[in-house]
Amino acid sequence: MLNNNNQLQLNGAIRMYSAELPSSVQYALRMLVRDLETVLGHKPEFVSDAAAAELHVRFAEERDECPQFAEAFGFRFYSAEDGSAPCLHIVGYDVLGLIYGILEFSRIHLGIQPFWFWTDQAVAQRSRISIPCDRYDSPEAKVRYRGWFVNDEVCLIGWKKPYPPSPEVWEPVFEALLRCGGNMVIPGTDLPRDGIHYKLASEMGLWVTHHHAEPLGAEMFLRAYPGRTASYHEAPELFERLWAEAIEEQKDMNVLWVLSFRGQGDKPFWIDDPAFDTSEKRGAMISKVIRKQYDMIGSRVDNPVCCVALYGEISELYKGGYIDLPDGVIKIWADNGYGRMVSRRHGNLNLRIPSLPAAGDEGEHGLYYHTTFHDLQASNHLTLFPGSTSFLKQEIEASFEAGADAYLLLNCGNIRPHVYSLDVIRELWTTGRIDVDQHLHQFVSSYYTESDHLGELVELYHTYSEAALPYGPNADDLAGDEYYHHPARKIIGHWLQGKVDQPDPRLFWAVGDVSFDEQVKGFETRLASGMEKWRTWVGRCDELLAKLGEDDRRRAVDQLRFHGALHLSGCEGFYWLCRAYEQFRQQRYPQAFVYASKSMWCYQEGLHVLRQSEHGKWEHFYEADWLTNIESTVNNVDTLRRVIRMNGDSPDFFLWYKEYLMPVTEKYIYLENTHRNPLSDDELAKRLGDFFNI
Template identity: 85%
Template sequence: MLDRNNQLQLKGTVHIHTAEQLPSAVQYALRMLTRDFETVLGSKPELVSNSEAAELCIRFAAEQDHCPQRAEAFGFRFYAQDSGTTSPSTSMHIVGHDTLGLVYGLLEFSRIYLGIQPFWFWADQAIEQRSEIRIPCESYDSPEAKVRYRGWFVNDEVCLIGWKKPYPPSPEVWEPVFEALLRCGGNMVIPGTDLPRDGIHYKLASEMGLWVTHHHAEPLGAEMFLRAYPGRNASYHEAPELFERLWEEAIEEQKDMNVLWVLSFRGQGDKPFWIDDPAFDTSEKRGAMISKVIRKQYDMIGSAVANPVCCVALYGEISELYKGGYIDLPDDVIKVWADNGYGRMVSRRHGNLNLRVPSLPTAGDQGEHGLYYHTTFHDLQASNHLTLFPGSAAFLKQEIEAAFDAGADQYLLLNCGNIRMHLYSLDIIRELWTIGEIDIEQHLQRFVSSYYSDTDHYRELAELYRTYSEAALQYGLNADDLAGDEYYHHPARQMIGHWLQGKVDQPDPRLFWAVGEVPFDAQVKGFETRLASGMQQWKAWLDRCDEVLAKLGEDDRKRAIDQLRFQGAIHLSGCEGFYWLCRAYDDFRQQRYAQAFVCASQSMWCYQEGLKVLRQSEHDKWEHFYEADWLTNIESTVHNVDTLRRFIRMFGDSPDFFLWYKEYLMPVTEKYIYLENTHRNPLSDDELAKRLGEFFNSSF
């Protein structure tokens, strides 16, 4: 019914009319909308067959609707209808130009009028219940997105694997991922990497309306060669028919889906193919082979699929060969440029090699271009995996808008991790791929107000998001050299291994990227100096975070702990753990073994605090969410440091593990008269470390 302001009023049980046969994607979206109505109005909508009895009609656009004639367009229209009374009623029609248009229309209705935000599930949004909804009877047409193909690479299966018991992950895991992507206006996805082929991830993504695409290490989505042909040499030069058989099977399996076909040729395990095929020892040979393979894949798809959309990932060595003029690509493939994993559009670091070659099309590059971009990354060095992207919103704006200006705006594949910890960055990219530009301050205010209910503290919450990047540890000279959580763990475990293997008389080459080609003692000191600064920064940010948390209501406080404090606590615990590890080494090399043991114990306790933070965040529906933290792997670091302190205790306290107690802790009155049969019960590592720490009058 209409109110006096010509607004459509919806209350109680809303009646919805749909076409009899809806595509599966629209059916999924309708179930989302039905759930949203029930959550907000407290009553489940009723589907009716008579459009005259419905307040809301969902259908494909007809000529009289004048819906924009382009892919994914939708509109809201209002029509008077004969209700059988003296005054006609009005119904709202959500009309779509195509399937995805209708899906977006339903989800945008939910956002605008029901208040359901794109990340409602992942942010634990508190959804306001209402007695009625008022909708102005004004036609609306959806704007065209800046980027034609836009979506996520869900490259964080470990958290999603550990979260629920079924493997490969079930719809219970994937549906919230795909729903959030659709609510962000995304239309394509790589649902994981190298998951079992009997999983439902690709099929479900397609059923929900998403284009599926592929990892650059899995061209055409084909099975890995060595998995299909174990024991064979993975050489296209030697056995092209075997590779092509896998490609044919992949094409046949996916030809009825919407697919962005990734053409590529890398070696098994996501590395250059010539590592397994060393005959290709020049850029000319390598480029010629990649060009040949990509052309063959392109022709195979073209013969089986009408009007296919193909792209080539200019990633790693392929980018370098392309820029050198060694690769020839079909004219109509989308060339996809990649950032370095840390958000800068330059070539990625390979071990210690960091050429930082610009990774964007130049004025002479013809055809269509796109981006493969990271807001989360895994590289065994300094990437962020468990925590939010450490760069600022201004940095993301600068890089993406510059890429669009360079013409890389046809495609944007975002490495989104496991969604939950990366919401702010994902929402920034959502606005960029939709509009093409962003006002970061206005966006931040909208983001905070969308997910927090305490209006009195929006400004302070926004300040925490804004200053998060300012607290990040700067480990190098480049603006994007900001430490993610892996920085505190992979280098630390490498350092421990180098130490315990007795190699301290030589530098660890694996650490050159971080602290230079200097002796091992200086490498350790280089980390210690950086970590000392990082500890101060993260401690100050976390203190400010706690001040704000103390002012929030229970729901907002819980949400802010998961979305904000969690991040700082992971950084601070890792930073402190690594710092005390470095201090332990300094004491050890000066043969202050008891002091080194205490420092190593303090290191372990700090890393254990990180584990505690993970466990505390696994509440309610998030139980076991970090069960499979196998990449940053905080638990492994704890075990490594525990091994180290046991090793250190061998120096000076062995073999009876009573000597340090006798030297430092035993009362003087007992030290020279005790009987061994009553005083030889060794203290545990933790108890000894705590009591020694107190004796040495340390700050810990």
């Protein structure tokens, strides 16, 4: 019905009509049915009589004057033949347009946000929905091909028991991407080929694309041909057989075909094929392979969309003029893993060569961008991107201005910890620009319900990046959670292997080519300042949490405090580890033991943070933390403190108790046969810590 303000009122069990629609649209319709039932408390009823329906979902007709571009949709209001109140028609130019129209209706009129599932959004129930009877046309997205690379997906693998992951895992991922207006996906890396990830993504309406280490989505050579040498030069027919199989499997899907040639295990191919020892030889082979892949696709697929990932060494060879690409191929440029559009760091080599198309480089260009990364150095995997939204805005908008705006593939990790950054990129790939303050206020008000505290929540999101630990001279040199774990485990290994008389070259990137003692001290100095900043930020979180109601408090813990607590526990754990080394070098073994124990307890707090976040549907979500691997760090530090205790408290593990803790009245008169139960490591460390006041 209409009210006096020319608004359509929907309430109760809404009557819906849809003609026969593709299966991908049916997925979106099921989402809409669920959303309407959640908000109105009644399940919609599908009717066969179009005239009886209040809500129509259909492809656009000429009378609708729907925008004429791919993925367009509109909302139209048409009166019934009997002159009664008009009904709403969601019309789409094509399949994705119809899907987006359905989901945008849900967002605008039902309040279901793109990340409702991943943030545990509290959806308000209403008795009726009021919809202004105003025509609506969708804007055209800035970026034609836009989507996610679900990389670092180990948390998704460990979350549920079935492997490879089942629809229960993948459907919420693909739904969130569609609600963000995304249209393409790489669903995971090197998952078993009998998994449903690619098939389900395609069924839900998404284009599928490929990792640069798995060109054309083909099976890895050494998995298909174990024991063979992975050399295209020696066995081109075997590579081409895998490519042909991949083309045949996907030729009926919407595919952005990634052309590439890297070695097995995502490294330069010439590492396994050393005959290619010059840039000319390497570029010629890559050009030859890419041309072959391009021709093979063209022989089986009409009007294919092809891309080349200019990643790592391929980017360097292309910029040097050594690679010749087919016309019409989208060239994809990558950031360094930390958000800056420069070449990535390889071990200690960090050339920071600009990674954007040069002026005059014709054809279409796009981006492969990270808001989460895994590099065994300083990247963020479990925690939110440490850079500011202004930094993201600067890099993406500058990339668009340089012409890299046809394609944007975002490394989104496992979704849940990264929703704020993903929403920033959603705004950028949709409109091409972002007002960071306006967006942040909109984001917070969309997911949190207590208006009295929205300003404080905004401030915590805003200051998160200010608390991040700088480890180098560049604006993107900000520590993610892996900084506190991978270098720490390297230090422990180097230490216990008896190599402390020489520096660890694996740490040059962070603290330089100096003595090992100085390397450890370099980390300690940085961590000391980082600890204070994260302690202050987490303290402000806790002050706000005390004011929030249960729903918003749980959400703020998961989406804000979680990140700061992982940074703080990691930063403190690494700091005390460095202090333990300093004491050990001075042969102050009891004190080193205490500091190592304090380190372990701090790292254990990080594990506790993970477990506390696994409530409700999130049970086991972080169980497969195998990349940052906090549990491994805990075990490494525990091993370390046991070794330290061997230095002075062995073999009876009673000597430190006797020297520092036993009452003076007993120390010189006790009988050994009455003192047989050594203190545990934890108990001894706590009591020694009190004794030494550390």
